[in-house]
Amino acid sequence: xxxxxxxxxxxxxxxxxxxxxxxxxxxxxxxxxxxxxxxxxxxxxxxxxxxxxxxxxxxxxxxxxxxxxxxxxxxxxxxxxxxxxxxxxxxxxxxxxxxxxxxxxxxxxxxxxxxxxxxxxxxxxxxxxxxxxxxxxxxxxxxxxxxxxxxxxxxxxxxxxxxxxxxxxxxxxxxxxxxxxxxxxxxxxxxxxxxxxxxxxxxxxxxxxxxxxxxxxxxxxxxxxxxxxxxxxxxxxxxxxxxxxxxxxxxxxxxxxxxxxxxxxxxxxxxxxxxxxxxxxxxxxxxxxxxxxxxxxxxxxxxxxxxxxxxxxxxxxxxxxxxxxxxxxxxxxxxxxxxxxxxxxxxxxxxxxxxxxxxxxxxxxxxxxxxxxxxxxxxxxxxxxxxxxxxxxxxxxxxxxxxxxxxxx
Numbered sequence: 001x002x003x004x005x006x007x008x009x010x011x012x013x014x015x016x017x018x019x020x021x022x023x024x025x026x027x028x029x030x031x032x033x034x035x036x037x038x039x040x041x042x043x044x045x046x047x048x049x050x051x052x053x054x055x056x057x058x059x060x061x062x063x064x065x066x067x068x069x070x071x072x073x074x075x076x077x078x079x080x081x082x083x084x085x086x087x088x089x090x091x092x093x094x095x096x097x098x099x100x101x102x103x104x105x106x107x108x109x110x111x112x113x114x115x116x117x118x119x120x121x122x123x124x125x126x127x128x129x130x131x132x133x134x135x136x137x138x139x140x141x142x143x144x145x146x147x148x149x150x151x152x153x154x155x156x157x158x159x160x161x162x163x164x165x166x167x168x169x170x171x172x173x174x175x176x177x178x179x180x181x182x183x184x185x186x187x188x189x190x191x192x193x194x195x196x197x198x199x200x201x202x203x204x205x206x207x208x209x210x211x212x213x214x215x216x217x218x219x220x221x222x223x224x225x226x227x228x229x230x231x232x233x234x235x236x237x238x239x240x241x242x243x244x245x246x247x248x249x250x251x252x253x254x255x256x257x258x259x260x261x262x263x264x265x266x267x268x269x270x271x272x273x274x275x276x277x278x279x280x281x282x283x284x285x286x287x288x289x290x291x292x293x294x295x296x297x298x299x300x301x302x303x304x305x306x307x308x309x310x311x312x313x314x315x316x317x318x319x320x321x322x323x324x325x326x327x328x329x330x331x332x333x334x335x336x337x338x339x340x341x342x343x344x345x346x347x348x349x350x351x352x353x354x355x356x357x358x359x360x361x362x363x364x365x366x367x368x369x370x371x372x373x374x375x376x377x378x379x380x381x382x383x384x385x386x387x388x389x390x391x392x393x394x395x396x397x398x399x400x401x402x403x404x405x406x407x408x409x
Contacts, residue, residue, distance in 0.1 A: 005121060008178045009130075010137040015172035016077070016110060017141025021149055022084050022165030023103055030158045034091035044097050051104030053345040059108035060338030063116050064331070073113040074176055079106030081169035088162035108341070112334045115320045119333060120182025125270070128321055132266030135316040139258035146251065199330025209326050210336060212385045214343045216278070219378035220315060221347030223285045223371050226355030227292060228308065234296040234364055249302045257309025258316060265317045274322050275388045281314025282382050285375030293368035325389035 031041050066072050079102050086099035114134070122130040145165070153161040204210060232250055269277045288307040291300055320337060327333045351371070359367035 005179055006133075008175045009118065009121065010133060011175045012073075012172060012179065013114065013134050013137040014141035014144075015168050015175065016080075016114065017138040018145040018148075018168040019077070019080055019084070019165050019172065020107065021142055021145030022087075022162050023107075024146070026149060026153060026158070026161045027087065029153065030087060030162065031091065031096065033158050036091075036093075040093065044093065044100055047097060048100030048104050049345075049349075051101050052108060053342055053349075055105045055108040056338040056341040056345070057335065058338075059105070059112050060332075060334035060336070062109060063112045063334040069113050069116045069120065069182055070176055070179060073110060073117065074173055076106040076110035076113060077169050077172050077176070079103075080110065081166040084162045084166035084169075088159040088166070108338070112337055115337060116334055117179065117182055118320075119324055121180070124328075127324060128266035128269040128317065129263055130266070131321050132263040132313075132317045135262035135265075135313065136259045138316075139255045139262065139312075143252050143255040143259070199327075199332060201332065201335060204327070204330065204332050204336060205339070207326060209387055209389055210323075210339075212387060213322055213326070213389075214340055216282075216378065216382050216386050217315075217319070217340050218343040218347035219374070219381050220282065220285070220311075221344045222351045223289070223375035223378050224308075224311065225348035225351035227289055227368070227371055228301075228305070229352065230355055230359055230364060230367055231292045231296045231301045231304070235298045235301040238296075238298055250305050253302055253305045254309035254312050257306055258313045261309065261313040262317055265313050266321070269318060269321060269390070273388050274318055274325065274390050275382065275386055277314055278318055278322075278382050278386060279379065281311040281318070282375070282379040284308070284311040284314075285378060286372040289368050289372030289375055293365045293372065296364060296368075322389050325391070 027045070028041055031044075063069065063072055083099040083103040083106070086095050086102075090096070090099075118130055118134055119127070145168075149161045149165060152164050228250060235250070265277060265281075284307040288304050288311075291304040291307075294300070319340065323337045323340060324333060327336050351374075355367050355371055358370050
């Protein structure tokens with residue numbers, strides 16, 4: 001990968017994250033200003049969540065089947081722009097619902113297409129660090145997007161937030177055009193030699209490494225997803241007039257740490273192995289839950305979110321890296337990545353329901369302790385069932401993966 005390609009891939013991740021930030025809390029503000037009630041907002045957002053989950057596996061199959069990954073990414077960026085423009089200009093229920101459905105599908109495809117571009121453009125030995133840098137730029141994009149879109153919404157009208165987010169798609173498309181074809185890069189590296197036939201979907205889903213990783217990924221989100229919403233709600237009650245500041249800080253601190261740590265996580269995954277780095281990230285889950293249980297004060301919430309930065313950097317880098325390890329001989333990288341994404345979404349949904357129910361019935365400390373116990377269980381699951389997926393090179397002390405086999409069309 002040339003230096004220019006390296007820079008452009010980073011900018012692509014940053015600009016896409018800027019765009020996707022527009023689908024966060026800003027939607028609730030926009031719809032509230034447009035006269036929507038809480039039930040209607042919840043309904044349309046729930047439909048969007050379900051659509052995003054259901055789109056994961058079909059999106060993986062689509063990206064796997066199309067050799068022109070840049071074209072897929074470009075169409076997905078255009079679809080995201082359309083969804084943002086619809087929310088800004090058409091606040092009626094039907095139009096917003098259509099926009100959320102479009103984003104649910106194009107967002108899933110875009111994430112997988114960028115991962116596929118990275119996989120095709122990067123030599124195998126450098127993949128861990130490259131994925132780490134992808135996560136770094138995405139974290140910077142999410143953090144800067146939150147600040148900039150918030151300032152735009154405060155200065156102008158709520159509609160300006162979505163138009164500004166959509167405008168980020170134009171430079172994203174320009175940067176995408178400057179990224180070379182992954183197929184050509186694979187041929188230049190001499191990695192396009194014929195190999196084993198593509199693995200069937202059934203055989204892949206029976207792979208014990210993928211089964212173990214799906215279980216570990218679901219367990220991670222089962223513990224993690226509801227920690228911050230519960231803690232932020234309690235901290236906001238205690239912060240009086242500083243509730244928005246506390247929430248913003250709790251979201252920004254982990255993003256900054258993800259940006260700082262992600263390339264290091266990729267290097268460590270090459271040097272020490274995937275399983276070791278996963279264990280480090282998972283250990284942060286019960287520790288963070290315990291801190292919240294001791295005191296969900298505004299100060300503690302912001303400080304404890306540093307641990308979320310650690311686990312977020314680890315999982316953000318290791319998710320595509322482990323899947324690439326598992327699929328590098330038989331293809332179907334995007335199908336496997338989408339399947340793991342479904343498991344993550346299901347774990348997060350159960351976490352939000354269960355965490356809220358425990359907090360309501362027994363109290364917030366009990367909910368944090370229960371989530372912490374789930375985090376400890378998730379860590380134990382990695383220790384007990386997760387194999388090392390990296391393949392040894394000629395140097396047995398460096399457990400990196402072997403040469404990348406391109407995903408056939």
